[in-house]
Amino acid sequence: MKSLIIYCSKTGNTHKVAQRFARGLGGEADIVRLDLSPEGIMKEFHPAFTWDVAPYDLVCLGGWVMVMKVHPFLAAYIEACRNLEGKRVAAFLTGGAIFSRNHAYQDLTRLLEKRKARLIRFHYTTTLLGLTLTRSKLERAEQFGHDVRHLVEEG
């Protein structure tokens, strides 16, 4: 199974979650952290970054929730990437508080429906600026990676 893990992180919480998720997922994975300037310009060359997701079996999207919506960078990637139609997508979002979970989930499903992608699993971590990003939450993220792997392997 070849998977693409693409996420944006500002303070490093989503980065921690993404690392644990990748450990749980295992297999061959291209991990891309979107390091962008506020205007949306990538700062450094990233060899694994691609707009074309055709070669991957699974696309994992990660990001932080900004004003109860998926972060603009992740939304821009979902709208702009090629060959997302019919792809299996797993998403993990992090946010300050638990009450933005459903709003962000709705926003994400709307974005993915527009691209006709299939959201197989969704995970939300409450971080509260990193204060509540506990070890158990990271373990849950790793478990989420395991679950996604099983789902994909079972078809």
Add this chain to the structure above:
Amino acid sequence: MDGFWPTFIRRPQTPPRYAEKTAGQPMTSFLSPRVVTVPLQETPQDVFQCLVKAKDEVAAGQKIGERGAPPFVLSVHASISGTVREIDTLPCPHGNNLTSVVIESDGNTNGCVKVASGRGNIETLLDAGISLDYEKWSGEKIEVLLVNATEFDPYMTVSHQILREKPDHVVKGLKTLMDSFSIPRGHLCVERDQVSSIKALKESAQAVPGVNVHPVPKAYPPAAEPLLLRNLLKQREALVPNRVGTVDVCQLVAVSDAVMQRLPFIERPITVVGSGVSSPQNIRVRIGTTFGEVLTHCGGDLERITQIVMGGGLTGISQHSSSVPVTQKTTGILAMIAFMMTEGHHSKIYERGDCVRCAKCVDCCPVSIQPNLIAAYCEKRRFEEAVQNGLFVCVDCGLCSYVCPARIPLSHMIKTAKSRGDLRTMTSPPGVV
């Protein structure tokens, strides 16, 4: 820089240099492109004459066209040897469509046709295709020849690299121009932190009377040479632009090559940098090589790159296609991966807001005009007032857009207003600057 921080924290007035990726690396070469597109004109109004037709065989350095009216007829050369595919009106990186000759390479990259010898220096320079302001320099009494060897744009390091590698050529080129046009003084301005280049230039300039090397504290934008001269000589009358000639560092090297080795100006160094290329570098390319080919050579993937800019981040021009050619005035290519934020996900932070009169643009403006006021007049289409406030004094440095906390595209608005044809006749009053 999210939220209220952009407004209340003073950002540095100049952007970071981002020079560490390309500075100090030896210059590489890419002299074997498959296809080149050589523009015969510089602006769409230029008079030109094409000397070849489709399916002609041309050699590198062979004259394929002429530009301008007599007595100063500039030659245009084929930059590679091969076959002429077509002669057509094609886009150029400055935003115009120009008549260009497309040449397909035959794979032979050795040698080039040299410029005819035994003529005067000015004729040699015209034959070598070096685009200088011949008419002004010959007709009027030029007192000072100014070379702005500073790099104003972030990412661009090509001038520094030329100074580091060829200080002798730069001084020789300057000497040649001063002798040919009988200009008594030449000023070469280098940024103060380029210590080794300054040392080498001063050593070369010792034997040449009239050439002065000036370390300057900060970089000046390419169009702000009168300002640079004013700061340099501490004279207000130095502002009179008729007595000042300006020339580029790359052109000086070309002048020296043309006079010493009889080489036409068919290749130039450029900086290729940005998040879209894996190996950013200063690279020597043939005039007319398409941006796409240069980027592919430097490890860029055209599928991934979403924004291509000719020049640096501040004064550069964004391109709509990767098929535009490198011209004699291209200093570099900035290729970036940019995310276009879409409707509904475009946060207010990144959107354009209202002007809060913070006056950061006024603080940073190198020519001391009020960009916010001028842009507001331009937006209301009150161009007369915009011109009175110094619309045409603007040197397109782009710093106002960079510092604006409300993300108002000031520099873009001013540039658009300046390009209007009906404003050309207006002049700003003398007291503006």
